[in-house]
Amino acid sequence: MTAPYEPVPVSVLGRPRRGVRTRNSAFKMVLLGCVSTGVVALAVLLAYVVTEGAPRLNLDLIQRFPSSLPGRAGARSAVFGTIWVIGLTAFFCLPVGLGAAVYLEEFADTNRWWNRLIEVNIQNLAAVPSIVYGILGLGFLVRGPGGLGPTVLAAALTLSLLVFPIVVIASREAIRAVPSSIRLGALALGATPWQAVRTQILPAAVPGIATGSILALSRAIGEAAPLLLVGGITFITFNPRGLDSAFTVLPIQIFNWVSRPQAEFKVLAAAASVVLVAILLAMNSVAIWLRNRYQRKW
Amino acid sequence: MTDLLVDRPTDGGPLRRPLGTRPPRWGERAVKALLFLCAMLSVATTFGIVVALLQPTVEFFGSVDPIDFFTGREWAPLFAPPRFGVLPLVTATIVVTVCALAVCMPLGLGAAIYLSEYASRRARSILKPTLEVLAGIPTVVYGFFALTFVTPQLQKIWFGNDPPEIFNALSAGLVMGIMILPTVASLAEDAMAAVPDSLRAGALALGSSRLQVSTRVVVPAALSGIVAAFVLAISRAIGETMIVLIAAGGTPNLTFDPTEAMQTMTAFIAAAGFGDQPTGSIGYKTIFAVGATLFVATFAMNLLSIRLVRKYREVYE
Numbered sequence: 001m002t003a004p005y006e007p008v009p010v011s012v013l014g015r016p017r018r019g020v021r022t023r024n025s026a027f028k029m030v031l032l033g034c035v036s037t038g039v040v041a042l043a044v045l046l047a048y049v050v051t052e053g054a055p056r057l058n059l060d061l062i063q064r065f066p067s068s069l070p071g072r073a074g075a076r077s078a079v080f081g082t083i084w085v086i087g088l089t090a091f092f093c094l095p096v097g098l099g100a101a102v103y104l105e106e107f108a109d110t111n112r113w114w115n116r117l118i119e120v121n122i123q124n125l126a127a128v129p130s131i132v133y134g135i136l137g138l139g140f141l142v143r144g145p146g147g148l149g150p151t152v153l154a155a156a157l158t159l160s161l162l163v164f165p166i167v168v169i170a171s172r173e174a175i176r177a178v179p180s181s182i183r184l185g186a187l188a189l190g191a192t193p194w195q196a197v198r199t200q201i202l203p204a205a206v207p208g209i210a211t212g213s214i215l216a217l218s219r220a221i222g223e224a225a226p227l228l229l230v231g232g233i234t235f236i237t238f239n240p241r242g243l244d245s246a247f248t249v250l251p252i253q254i255f256n257w258v259s260r261p262q263a264e265f266k267v268l269a270a271a272a273s274v275v276l277v278a279i280l281l282a283m284n285s286v287a288i289w290l291r292n293r294y295q296r297k298w
Numbered sequence: 299m300t301d302l303l304v305d306r307p308t309d310g311g312p313l314r315r316p317l318g319t320r321p322p323r324w325g326e327r328a329v330k331a332l333l334f335l336c337a338m339l340s341v342a343t344t345f346g347i348v349v350a351l352l353q354p355t356v357e358f359f360g361s362v363d364p365i366d367f368f369t370g371r372e373w374a375p376l377f378a379p380p381r382f383g384v385l386p387l388v389t390a391t392i393v394v395t396v397c398a399l400a401v402c403m404p405l406g407l408g409a410a411i412y413l414s415e416y417a418s419r420r421a422r423s424i425l426k427p428t429l430e431v432l433a434g435i436p437t438v439v440y441g442f443f444a445l446t447f448v449t450p451q452l453q454k455i456w457f458g459n460d461p462p463e464i465f466n467a468l469s470a471g472l473v474m475g476i477m478i479l480p481t482v483a484s485l486a487e488d489a490m491a492a493v494p495d496s497l498r499a500g501a502l503a504l505g506s507s508r509l510q511v512s513t514r515v516v517v518p519a520a521l522s523g524i525v526a527a528f529v530l531a532i533s534r535a536i537g538e539t540m541i542v543l544i545a546a547g548g549t550p551n552l553t554f555d556p557t558e559a560m561q562t563m564t565a566f567i568a569a570a571g572f573g574d575q576p577t578g579s580i581g582y583k584t585i586f587a588v589g590a591t592l593f594v595a596t597f598a599m600n601l602l603s604i605r606l607v608r609k610y611r612e613v614y615e
Contacts, residue, residue: 020507020509023507023509024507024508024509027509027512027513028412028416028508030408031408031409031411031412031416032412032416033408034404034405034406034407034408034409034412035408035409035412035413035425035429037405037476037479038405038409038428038429038432038476038479038480038483039425039428039429041432041476042428042431042432042435044447045435045439045440045443045447048443048447049439049442049443052446096336096339097336098336099332099333099335099336099337100333100336100337100339100340102333103330103333103334103336103337104337107330107333107334108337117341118337118338118340118341120601120604121340121341121344122340123600123604124344124597124600124601124604125340125343125344127530127533127534127596127599127600127603128347128537128593128596128597128600129533129534129536129537129538129539129564129592129593129596130537130539131537131539131564131567131568131589131592132347132351132537132589132592132593132596133347134567134568134571135347135350135351135567135571135585135586135589136343136346136347136350138571138585139350139351139354139586140346140350143577144350144577161343164339164340164343165340168337168340192323192326193326193330194325194326194329194330215434218434219434221436222434222435222436222437222438222439223436223437224436224437224438224539224540225437225539225540225543225564225568228539228568228571228572229567229568229571229572229585251436251437251438251540254438254439254442255438255441255540255543255544258438258441258442258445258446258544259544266442266446269442270442270446273436273438273439273442276436276438276439277435277436277439280434280435280436281431281434284430284431284434288427
């Protein structure tokens, strides 16, 4: 290790001196304070959103379409828009992300520069700000060469690119957790590399892959910034009817309501936030349950 | 093209020729090529981002002097005459980032030390997932929280004579710090977990207290990983959009006073993006010019962070 190591004076055997004990317990309290700040902030945030949104937390919220009259407004088109966009995102990015993970874990020779390039590139993409993906979507998919317009398809493709690196990283971890004895056993019995992957490794890695995919999609559900560039905050009072339909999603609907001056819209924003956070917590719980229930310890 | 697993023993021995001649397995090769294409999508994405940013940015700098862009003190792209000084957006980004880091660096590091060195297994198994939830809350919800809860609270408890405005960088930064906290804590904790126990045992055997083990052995040994976590936090803070868009306001403002309203680079991009600029107009191209500036800044941070993580992995794994 390069860091200078300061030799610690040997203390008297037995209980440490009083000053040392006080300093130690004070330090521990400070550390505990750091962790609790996070936990308390989470509790305050959840409590605040639920109490603010409580008056409008009912079925009307998801049964009514947005309206300029706060008393009659709901988030129906946003809920359906979210289902459309996220469903399509899963359809696009999960197979491709899994394929990339299988390639990197099972087929890629890491001594080759292009494989190392792919690896660093994926790590880097995972940390590119989401708004940059929005710019990519705006410049390539909505306008420019793609020319799709502000549609469900453009939104799903943009989000697919956004969560692709997350899916790859999670799936790679799941595949890596399968012990190599299984792979070598299959190969020794005459399986080709692809047969070993298809019949042995992937089935064993499914719980981990599912967990990672759910977490990646839950990231996509909460994402608003790139979709602001792709879809705008247009006033949508209908459910998506197809891939080329205009859309709104829950986070954008919340942003729309937050940015209006009337207080009633703030209540609606809080209520919609509760719905969004509840969906995400439910997805996280399913992911954790899946992991605990099906993941084998090798 | 050799099949790694069949032709070459995994212990790195010499290449063996397969027994007899094999017929080429076209299906295998097709699958491998297909999977390779999946992986190449990542490279294509990066390439796409660069191309998407580059062309309008070059056109933008054809009509606006880059020196004016990077040194100008006024940002008003849609006024007549337009002003293209990006400095107000950059300073706003810096102010918000500093506020966020002031929260997430000490708290994240403290939480990481606690989880890695002090917490019992049971406490860890409860605290870690709880902190992870914090990272999963959508950023719009954080923005809403900052604007309608944190700002009024700050105004209430403010002791100076100049309370924060309705839109201000301070509450956006504080809430953003809370949002990034779990990322810092989890990455820093990973780095500390990679420090071998023999170092801890050695220090304890020499009579160190736990405080000394944590601050003089574990933290210095995990330093590159901790710095990597901080660098990633900076990159996240620079790139965060919704919180600043909602809570920090929409007026470009060249100031370092966090209690004032200001517009960051990301907030400008988002606001200009949903403002429906006609394709090819100078207003449309500003999105890409500011986006390119943002992308270059975060890209450099990310590469630095990946480098640093490599470094501690090489040392201990």
